[in-house]
Amino acid sequence: MSARGRSYRYVGPADLKAAVRPGSGGCRISSAADFGSWVAERSAAELAEPFTFVVGTDSTMRLAPRRSEHVACAGGERVLSAGEISFIHEVGGWAVGDVSNQSTGYCPDVSSWSAVARALDGIEIGRPSGFTYEVVFRRCPGCQEHNIVREDDFVCVFCGSHLPGAWNVDPAA
Template structure:
C-alpha cells in the first residue's frame, strides 16, 4: 500500500511566497546531516528544524522558521513536521519529532513514511512521533483545527469535527 500524499492546505499567501523549485536540504546519510547542521546558526541549532518527506521518500530539512511548503518546493509530501537532533556516540540521533505542520496537516499515520526516511538516512529515532498531532477541518466554518484530548469540536465555531482526516476535502481554502 502506498503512503498517503499530503498536498498543501495552508494559507494561499504563504504558498505564493514559497519559491517554486527550491527545496530544503536533502538528508540521505549521517554525513549529510552533520554537514548541514554545521552550516546552521547557533540560534537555529537550539530550535527544532522544519522537515518534510518528499514524494521520493527523502528527508528534507530547513531552519525552524521556514515554511513546510517552501521546504517541499511547493510539492505534495509524505510527511511534515518539526524535528530535533542530538549527538550520541559520534552519531546524530532524532531527539524529538512531530507531525506539526499546519500547511500540510499530516496524520499521525504519516509516521510510517517518516520512519522509513530516517532509517534510510541511518538516523536512530524514537518508535513514533514524540508529539503526535491530529488535524481536522471544520465542515461548518472551514477552519483548520488541532484535536486535543480527543475533543472533536471546532475551536472557532464549536461545530463537530469528523473522526477521519479531511483536511483536503472539497471546499478547503487552497486547491
C-alpha cells in the first residue's frame, strides 16, 4: 500500500479490459474549474442519473456516463477507488448526492473512501463523510469467485464456503 492507500487492478472480465483503447478514459476532473466546465456540458437528464467514477493512482477523479465500464473510465489502469456518484445542486454550489464503491470490475474495499474524499476536496465539491452506499467485496477461498457480502453474511453465494473478514479480492495484492 502506498501513502495514498491501496491501489486496485482490474479483476473483471478480460474481454472488457481488452476493449479499452488508449486515450479513451473518463473525463479528468482535477480542479473546481474542470468540474464547472464538465457539469455545464451535462443535460438535466444526464445529471439526474449517477455517473461512473474512478480515482486514478494520480489521485485525480475521472467521470463517465453511468453505463460505462470502470476499466474504460480508468483507461485500463490501476485505481485508488471506483464506483458510482451523483451530484446535486445546492445553494452555494454543487455537492455529492450519493456515492458508492460499486464496481464489480475493481471491487474496491470500503477503505478506498479516503481517496474519493481527497479527490472531491481537491475539486471543492461538498461531500458526505463516507460512501452513502458501501459494497463489501470478497473472493471465496474455495471456488475463487468474487462475492458481494450482504447483511454481514460472509458466506459464498456460489459454493457456501466462509468468506474472510478482510478484503482479499485481488490475490496479487
